[in-house]
Amino acid sequence: MTRFLALTLLLLLLSTPLSAGEPIETAFVASAVEIVGGELGAVADLLNPVLQDQFDTGGIRNLLEIQDLDDLSMQNDPEVAVAAFPGIDQDGDPSNDFDGDNLFQVDPLGLNADGQPLTVFTPGSITAGLLIAGPADLDLGGGLVIPGTILEGNITVGGSSLTTPPIAAAIPVAVFDAIPAPAPFDGFPFNYDTLTQVLGFFGVNPDVDIDGDGVMDAFSVEFVLAFVSCQIIYPSSEPQFMRGDINDDATMDLSDGINLLAYLFTGGTEPGCFDGADTNDDGALNLADAILILSHLFTGGPPPVEPYNGCGSDPTADSLDCATTPGSC
Secondary structure (H helix, E strand, O other): OOEOOHHHHHHHOOOOOOOOOOOEEEEEEEEEEEEEEOHHHHHHHHHHHHHHHHHHOOOOOEEEEEEOOOOOOOOOEEEEEEEEEEEEEOOOOHHHOOOOOOEEEEOHHHEOOOOOEOEEEEEEEEEOOEEEEEEEEEEOOOOOEEEEEEEEEEEOOOOOEEEOOOEEEEEEHHHHHOOEOOOOOOOOOOOOOEHHHHHHHOOOOOOEOOOOOOOOOEEEEEEEEEEEEEEEEOOOOOOOEOOOOOOOOOOOOHHHHHHHHHHHHOOOOOOOEHHHHOOOOOOOOOHHHHHHHHHHHHOOOOOOOOOOOOOEOOOOOOOOOEOOOOOOO
16 A cells, blocks of 8 residues: 655655644654665665755655644554645744754645645554554645555654654656756766656666556655654634735835825725724724824834734734735735
């Protein structure tokens, strides 16, 4: 049965989920990959640095969330589920992504319209640190789905890391056809165009017939993936806005105060986001909101209530809202 995370190589080289709020700590981020066998094992020394560079530079951020977990040591739990999705580094600095507690946001691409993970491996269990979960259909995008995928990995006590056993997979030739030949194979005397040609130079040729038409169209491979612990948050389902940005131009200036006064007293254009116009967050739009803008800009008065100087959601429940997230956010 096909095992989990062929996704990482195909892209190459390539409990109910909680809403946005407190970070979830029972999560892992993929941190390393090593080819250990298969036809591509003959050129592991060539390919492994290319793959690892994708992790080191932030090109790949795949997340796992262990759900329904009772044993926080992650060593023995008879009933768990595992959600898998792409992630977004919150601080934008790939150098600290694998320090054990870096924060990632779940990429909305990995969630359905209700904010639920598209891929959940269940049933699952952890026995003496060995995690086995699934099967689940792993959607790789572009219409490519691997059915019946099983997730397996060894978790250290406390959940600081997770390492998979060797995973057998097949990488389509088309993937390597799309990758330019690296130096020095792209120049004289080789003048190769693609990585497929480079593999052929080393005697590595397709050995798997994926579509069953009698033509070898993929390379067999066995690889090991490593994960380290991290924290994750789910994206907020609430509209995001910046308080005081009445005209939705991503900044607060005199025009915002004028626009709000015009709406309040001369029939001017209605703000696109009432929450953004409620600068003092008292649940009402009135003269005080416009005065707060002008006072902050010109007399050193206090700034609008958060979210300000950046987009966020309203921390206060009131009758005002944003119908949709403004374009500037």
